[in-house]
Amino acid sequence: MLNQETQDLIISAAIAAPSADNSQPFKFQWHTDGTLNLWIDEDRSGKASDNRFVLSDIALGAVIENIAVKAVFLGFEVSINYFPNGEQDELYIASIILSVNGTPENIANSLASEIPKRCTDRRFPFKGPISKENKELLDAAAQAHECKTVWFDDKKLIKKALPVIQQAESIRFRSEILHQELFSTVKFGQEDSQEGMHISVLAIEKPAQPFFKLMKKWSFMKMLNKIGGASMLGIRSVRIPIMFSPALVLITMDNKDRLSVIKAGRAIQRVWLQATQCGLSVQPYAAPGIFSLGFIDCEEEFENNLSDIGQQMNTLISEHQTSNSYGLMFLRIGENKAVKFKTNRRKEISFQQDN
Helix, strand or coil, X not given: CCCHHHHXXXXXXXXXXXXXXXXXXXXXXXXXXXXXEXXXXXXXXXXXXXXXXXXXXXXXXXXXXXXXHHHHHCCEEEEEEECCCCCCCCCEEEEEEEEECCCCCCHHHCCHHHCCCCCCCCCCCCECXXXXXXXXXXXXXXXXXXXXXXXXXXXXXXXXXXXXXXHHHHHHHHCHHHHHHHHCCEECCCXXXXXXXXXXXXXXXXXXXXXXXXXXXXXXXXXXXCCCHHHHHHHHHHHHHHHCCCXXXXXXXXXXXXXXXXXXXXXXXXXXXXXXXXCXXXXXXXXXXXXXXXXXXXXXXXXXXXXXXXXXXXXXXXXXXXXXXXXXXXXXXXXXXXXXXXXXXXXXXXXXXXX
C-alpha cells in the first residue's frame, strides 16, 4: 500500500502534464494494492478537434509519462495495462500498478525534477543552434516510446515545414466550430483561472490584446477573414515565431490507432522533459498532425483543406523517413529565459473519479 504522501507526489506530477488548451481531461482513482486507474474526463474531452479523443489520448499519454517518471524516481517499478476493459470502454485508458523495488533513481539521471519546470513558451525569438548532443538526447527520448523524430534545423528545412503548419493553424480561425472551441478556453480577466489559458500565457503583445479579445466574437472574426485575417494570424502565430527559432522537431509514430497515440503522448512529454533538462524552451504546434490524422469534426467546406494538410505532412515525412509514419506534433525548440506566465491547474480533488 502506498502512503498518502507518496500518492500525493505522484498525482501532483500527473496534474502537471500538458493538455490541449489546458483542458486537463483526466480522472484518477487509487486502490489499496497500489494500483492507479486513469480515465478520460468526458466533460472535458470529445470536442471538434478531439474527435476520437486524439487530443485527450495525447494528454493522457503525458499524464502516464509523468506518473512513470515520478514513480521510478521514488523507487517503484511501473507496470501499465492500457485499455484494461478493451477499447470499447473508450474512456478507461490505463491501470497502472506500482510496486516497490527499493532503488530510487538518482536525481542526476532522472527527469522527475523537470516535471514542475516544464511549460509552453510562446515567446520569440529562440536562440540556438541545438547542439548535436541535445538532439541525440531528444531523439532517444522519443524512441523510448516507439516514436521517431524529424528535424528541421536550418532555414531551408524550416521553410519547407512552414506552409503546412501555417495552413493548419489558420483553419482554426476560418472555421466557426474550431474558432469557438479555441476561444472558449481563453480567459481575459481571470489570471488565477485553474483551467484554460489566460491571455498572459499566449505571449500576445499588450497593444494587440484588446484586438485579440474582439476576435472572440465570431461575427468579428468572420468579417476579419474577408480581408485575410486568418492568414495574418498564421503569419504572427506561426511564421514569425518559427523563422526566429533555430529548430523544429516533428514527433512521428508508425500507426494512428489509439494506443499508438497514447504512447506518442508519452514520447512527446518525455522529449519535452528532456528539452527542459537541456535548458531548452518548447512550443508545441498540434494542428497539422491532428488534422492530418483525419479525425476532425468541423464544417464540410474544409474537407479539401484537411486532405491537403494530410498530403503535405506525408510528403514532409517521406523525405526523411523510409517507413510509413504519421506526424503527430511539431515542437518549436530553442534557448530562452525563464517563462514568467504559466497556466494553472485545478485542485487534486476535482480529478478524482467517483466510485
